[in-house]
Amino acid sequence: MCGIVAYVGPKDAAPILLEGLQRLEYRGYDSAGVVVSNKGLKMRKVKGRVADLAAVVPARFKGGLGIGHTRWATHGAPSDVNAHPHLSTDERIAVVHNGIIENADELRAKLEADGAVFLSETDTEVLSHLIARTVVEADSLEEAVRAALKRIVGTYGIAVIDAQRPGEVVVARNGSPIVLGIGEKEMFAASDVAALVRYTRQVVHLEDGELAVLKADGFSTFAGDARPTAKEPLTVDWDAGHYDTGGYEHYLLKEISEQPETVARTLRGRLDDRFHIAHLGGLNMDARETRSFRRVKIIGCGSAYYSGQIGAQLIEELARIPADAEPASEFRYRSPVVEPDTLYVAISQSGETYDTLAAVQELKRKGGRVLGIVNTVGSAIARECDGGVYLHAGPEVSVASTKAFTSTAVAFALLALHLGRVRDLSPADGRRICEGLRRLPGQIKEILALEPQIEELARKYADSPSMMFVGRVRGYPVAREGAQKLKEISYVHAEAYPASELKHGPLALIGPEMPTVAIVPDDELLDKNLTTLGEIRARGGRVLMVGHRTADPKLADDCVVVPRNETELDPILLSIPLQLLAYHAAVALGRDVDKPRNLAKSVTVE
Numbered sequence: 001m002c003g004i005v006a007y008v009g010p011k012d013a014a015p016i017l018l019e020g021l022q023r024l025e026y027r028g029y030d031s032a033g034v035v036v037s038n039k040g041l042k043m044r045k046v047k048g049r050v051a052d053l054a055a056v057v058p059a060r061f062k063g064g065l066g067i068g069h070t071r072w073a074t075h076g077a078p079s080d081v082n083a084h085p086h087l088s089t090d091e092r093i094a095v096v097h098n099g100i101i102e103n104a105d106e107l108r109a110k111l112e113a114d115g116a117v118f119l120s121e122t123d124t125e126v127l128s129h130l131i132a133r134t135v136v137e138a139d140s141l142e143e144a145v146r147a148a149l150k151r152i153v154g155t156y157g158i159a160v161i162d163a164q165r166p167g168e169v170v171v172a173r174n175g176s177p178i179v180l181g182i183g184e185k186e187m188f189a190a191s192d193v194a195a196l197v198r199y200t201r202q203v204v205h206l207e208d209g210e211l212a213v214l215k216a217d218g219f220s221t222f223a224g225d226a227r228p229t230a231k232e233p234l235t236v237d238w239d240a241g242h243y244d245t246g247g248y249e250h251y252l253l254k255e256i257s258e259q260p261e262t263v264a265r266t267l268r269g270r271l272d273d274r275f276h277i278a279h280l281g282g283l284n285m286d287a288r289e290t291r292s293f294r295r296v297k298i299i300g301c302g303s304a305y306y307s308g309q310i311g312a313q314l315i316e317e318l319a320r321i322p323a324d325a326e327p328a329s330e331f332r333y334r335s336p337v338v339e340p341d342t343l344y345v346a347i348s349q350s351g352e353t354y355d356t357l358a359a360v361q362e363l364k365r366k367g368g369r370v371l372g373i374v375n376t377v378g379s380a381i382a383r384e385c386d387g388g389v390y391l392h393a394g395p396e397v398s399v400a401s402t403k404a405f406t407s408t409a410v411a412f413a414l415l416a417l418h419l420g421r422v423r424d425l426s427p428a429d430g431r432r433i434c435e436g437l438r439r440l441p442g443q444i445k446e447i448l449a450l451e452p453q454i455e456e457l458a459r460k461y462a463d464s465p466s467m468m469f470v471g472r473v474r475g476y477p478v479a480r481e482g483a484q485k486l487k488e489i490s491y492v493h494a495e496a497y498p499a500s501e502l503k504h505g506p507l508a509l510i511g512p513e514m515p516t517v518a519i520v521p522d523d524e525l526l527d528k529n530l531t532t533l534g535e536i537r538a539r540g541g542r543v544l545m546v547g548h549r550t551a552d553p554k555l556a557d558d559c560v561v562v563p564r565n566e567t568e569l570d571p572i573l574l575s576i577p578l579q580l581l582a583y584h585a586a587v588a589l590g591r592d593v594d595k596p597r598n599l600a601k602s603v604t605v606e
């Protein structure tokens with residue numbers, strides 16, 4: 001997804017912009033560009049990687065004001081000319097933009113009739129021409145930007161500079177994140193803190209509708225109607241080291257391997273061994289309110305949604321409250337009935353997924369009580385929710401979610417324990433769950449030690465044209481997430497089904513060409529699951545079983561045996577080998593593991 005970096009200060013902007021853009025590479029992009037101001041605007045932009053851009057930026061590219069961009073094509077193919085920044089015809093104004101301008105065609109026709117010459121096919125270019133038209137008469141750049149934005153329908157995060165005002169950058173946000181970075185006599189802005197942490201940890205998040213003016217000695221922020229707004233800087237606890245591969249071949253493997261520590265961080269300070277409860281300080285709900293909910297509805301997208309399915313299961317089992325999960329992208333469009341006695345929980349690693357944010361906003365409009373389970377501190381979804389739980393998993397750089405998925409499931413276990421203990425969950429069961437949660441980091445380490453075996457299995461199965469993933473009840477979301485991981489990074493087609501549904505249709509697909517990954521925990525459904533394996537084998541299907549014991553070779557060709565925890569918590573552990581399986585299948589097939597085709601890290605557009 002597109003990335004923005006901006007700088008104003010005493011240093012040369014170009015190297016800072018290029019470094020920042022490099023830090024945003026993980027989000028996925030197809031072209032990149034920078035512009036700096038020094039007695040006029042100097043611009044370079046290319047289709048390709050940030051390294052290709054750096055190669056064409058000359059050493060004489062001096063100037064302490066500039067903006068940069070990585071583009072992920074929406075309007076117009078990836079090309080040098082469609083890459084951002086976009087200039088006005090008189091080359092006075094430069095704009096970079098994330099988001100989509102829905103009325104771009106209409107505005108473009110009007111601007112062309114008025115003499116503007118468009119060079120690109122992008123929607124963004126209307127902004128540089130619109131601003132150029134108003135800046136001549138406006139008292140300030142911010143006034144010209146505000147006037148232009150009033151004519152825009154759609155979403156944006158933008159950064160704008162004016163050749164005739166060499167000491168300031170104007171940025172604005174509506175639906176696409178912008179975060180300011182406060183330095184020593186210098187200011188930064190970016191679409192993601194990843195681009196800033198090398199230079200500063202003091203940040204300010206803009207709200208939708210806000211605009212900011214950045215000068216070397218500080219910044220001012222304004223609401224849409226030009227009223228000044230007061231902002232409290234936040235200190236981010238992630239540093240540049242979090243964004244390095246740390247000696248691993250891929251971010252994905254680094255993030256899978258980090259899970260013993262990231263899970264420990266999600267749990268830290270939250271388990272109470274005296275009363276066997278969970279302390280979740282950010283929920284902002286007293287015990288009476290916590291008891292008043294009769295249902296829990298969980299929303300999130302993709303892997304976040306699958307972790308929500310594990311969460312719903314945990315809440316039903318431990319708190320005995322009816323709970324279910326639904327894709328936020330569907331929920332927001334179906335005019336959901338919002339009930340006062342339902343607790344809504346929104347999940348997001350990035351905290352910026354547009355569909356999830358829009359669903360939360362819809363819930364808030366209808367008076368719903370919404371908690372967020374979010375990784376990125378201060379992100380839009382975190383700010384929009386009434387309270388919540390931060391994952392503290394550290395930045396997730398690889399496009400495919402792994403450690404955030406696991407930490408979300410752990411955060412749900414804490415929430416379920418909390419809801420359960422203010423209801424009917426006994427102290428003994430509370431203790432059992434607390435102890436189980438404490439065992440998780442060590443057990444994840446044991447699973448990671450199985451990597452050589454899983455790598456071999458991945459090589460064995462990677463050339464299958466298609467794979468089936470099955471699980472029953474607790475195992476079903478595990479199967480769904482396993483299939484999702486495999487397809488998104490290895491591009492091997494994968495289907496996930498409840499094991500119980502197999503004979504109602506998909507069994508027709510089973511044969512030697514379609515192996516099955518079966519999630520078979522040692523729980524009360526073990527016998528039913530083994531029967532399913534028998535049915536698959538009877539049709540010539542190969543089976544890779546992931547469970548707690550080695551199966552009879554008549555039922556499974558291969559087994560990955562993971563340590564057992566409490567039955568309610570087992571799905572968390574059963575998911576880990578499937579991450580390694582997908583990773584090694586993708587490596588075996590030579591895929592771009594950290595940046596799978598067509599995908600972006602955070603989906604900030606509809």
Ligand code: F6R
Nearest residue numbers: 302303304348349350353400401
């Ligand atoms: C899959 C994946 C996506 C995200 C989804 C939600 O590996 O990463 O399915 O889980 O786009 O993203 P967040 O959690 O940032 O809202």
